[in-house]
Amino acid sequence: MINGTGVIVQTNLGRAPLSQAALRAMAAVGAGYSNLEFELEAGERGSRHRHLEGLLCQLTGAEAALVVNNNAAAIYLVLMALASGWEVLVSRGQAVEIGGGFRIPDVLRQSGATLVDVGTTNRTYARDYAAAIGERTALLLRVHTSNFKLTGFVHETSLAELAEVGRAHNVPVLDDLGSGTLLPTAPYGLSAEPTVPESVASGADLVTFSGDKLLGGPQAGLIVGRKTLVEQLKRHPLARALRVDKTTIAGLEATLQAYLRGAATAEIPVWQMIAAPLDGLRARAESLAERLGAAGRAASVVSCESAVGGGSLPGDTLPSFALALATAELDATARLLRTGNPAIVARIANEQLLFDMRTVLPEQDETLYEGLKLRVES
Numbered sequence: 001m002i003n004g005t006g007v008i009v010q011t012n013l014g015r016a017p018l019s020q021a022a023l024r025a026m027a028a029v030g031a032g033y034s035n036l037e038f039e040l041e042a043g044e045r046g047s048r049h050r051h052l053e054g055l056l057c058q059l060t061g062a063e064a065a066l067v068v069n070n071n072a073a074a075i076y077l078v079l080m081a082l083a084s085g086w087e088v089l090v091s092r093g094q095a096v097e098i099g100g101g102f103r104i105p106d107v108l109r110q111s112g113a114t115l116v117d118v119g120t121t122n123r124t125y126a127r128d129y130a131a132a133i134g135e136r137t138a139l140l141l142r143v144h145t146s147n148f149k150l151t152g153f154v155h156e157t158s159l160a161e162l163a164e165v166g167r168a169h170n171v172p173v174l175d176d177l178g179s180g181t182l183l184p185t186a187p188y189g190l191s192a193e194p195t196v197p198e199s200v201a202s203g204a205d206l207v208t209f210s211g212d213k214l215l216g217g218p219q220a221g222l223i224v225g226r227k228t229l230v231e232q233l234k235r236h237p238l239a240r241a242l243r244v245d246k247t248t249i250a251g252l253e254a255t256l257q258a259y260l261r262g263a264a265t266a267e268i269p270v271w272q273m274i275a276a277p278l279d280g281l282r283a284r285a286e287s288l289a290e291r292l293g294a295a296g297r298a299a300s301v302v303s304c305e306s307a308v309g310g311g312s313l314p315g316d317t318l319p320s321f322a323l324a325l326a327t328a329e330l331d332a333t334a335r336l337l338r339t340g341n342p343a344i345v346a347r348i349a350n351e352q353l354l355f356d357m358r359t360v361l362p363e364q365d366e367t368l369y370e371g372l373k374l375r376v377e378s
């Protein structure tokens, strides 16, 4: 499929396209047998967790790590293992719906934990948490409000303050980062999405984040944090039900290694798209517009805005360039493009079909040209 929408991490379109290294690793491990749970030195049964744990600890500064099916599963596992039958404190401003009906209060209820509201919708202070802690408090939960912005008369307790309250009362803090990121987003003109190493350094006892959002890997839920807690999670029966397969582990391992080599922006598609220079996007759009124009199509180049998406950086955009096509039957043409092979998804704006070059993979330019020439009337 060709994603012309300009939304880089689109859940409906499969989230992160994988790096070549991740794809190679997944194909290699999928095609045969592997040392998934086998210690080659000792010739004994091993743990599937060890492939990723060291890498994740190195990249985040955490003591221990565990990978499960997705971030929703990661949160659920933590709640089941640490808080079932107990109370979890959540700021009123963070009892949110993440998308697809995944709501923090519902997940808490499902896990058998009781949600205790703290503070108010717009302002929650560290002292509110401290006052709400009781004998039945098992966890302080911070949820990154990843898909909306609260502005105006607002106050959020910082993670460092929350960790201090947790330490003082001997209650662990779980930080659900949602997307999470290993690289800072500010250098690309975006707001500062909280990074996983920052979260660990601020004192969160456990941090959960997705494998296929800004990390740019396969679908997974990553949990990093204190060793005693992570060991508790690994031992919980649910960990087995939520475990990841060998191809996910291989793809994640290759993705994480790119970060370790400092090659993430060069090799991981999500970061290649975020870091793509404007000149290059404009040149690709111009080349396509010129060729389609020569073929009699009403093509031009327009500036537009891309979004990171995937429940991260709400409201933030990156300047970009799109190939624009004017056609009489906008909706019918958009449908024709979507239903062909490969499917081409456009954005409609100002009575034109737009194809944001930031989310069209460079190797798809030729296919996009052929598809448009064939399916859009001159």
Ligand SMILES: *Cc1c(COP(=O)(O)O)cnc(C)c1O
Pocket: 070, 071, 072, 073, 098, 143, 144, 145, 146, 147, 176, 177, 178, 179, 209, 210, 211, 220, 221, 310, 311, 312
């Ligand atoms: C996306 C998101 C999740 C769910 O992650 P999945 O990997 O889709 O299961 C949870 N919490 C937050 C804050 C999110 O943004």
